Amino acid sequence: MQDVLDATGLEKGGVYRHFVSKEELAAEAFRYAWARVAKARREGQDAIPGAVEKLKYSVRRFAETPGVFPGGVR
Template structure:
């Protein structure tokens, strides 16, 4: 990696937590300059605009968070156990970035005002849903999950419950909602499993 590439990566890494905590509108380029110790020209040499930097910062943050949440999942045998593991990892893995989940934060921040960030969040969400739905579909194909289960519905429900519970837990300053979501999802996943006769 060249010196310029290293500098660019450092800017992204140092800007990502700021954008995640303050949002696009709440993060000024001066905040980025203060965090990196660079002059304005040093940042704009690598990024044409604040929006480009915010987009790169989101992609970096989401890649780190999703990797942390998936770590070890591939080694888990069985679709239902893989899904339960995903729920546990979400509930138990400490936040990688200050300010909470970059997917939820950026989705709320970009909902009405930033089509570039909104498109990136939509792509990240689509990928997460597809990954979960694929596990469900594999479980159906392998006879582990009931045939009447709709993979999309399970994926949407898991994500909605986990992200919503994370928001409530952050607002209330405790882990009650995230633990309730974990237990409820584990019960749901038990119900979709094919019972051995």
């Protein structure tokens, strides 16, 4: 929690005004990260015809595209 406070410059009360608990904050952080990663992986996929080709494209994007968060995993 201290890392979050340090990164945001907020006090505990400022964080808990928006999130009921650490668990809720963690869940929201996960949803945000997942959405960013999924968007990066799907970029350009709509232009690919056919399900098999889209799947191949998705696997290739996953393997070749760097992670969207510094220091994070793919």
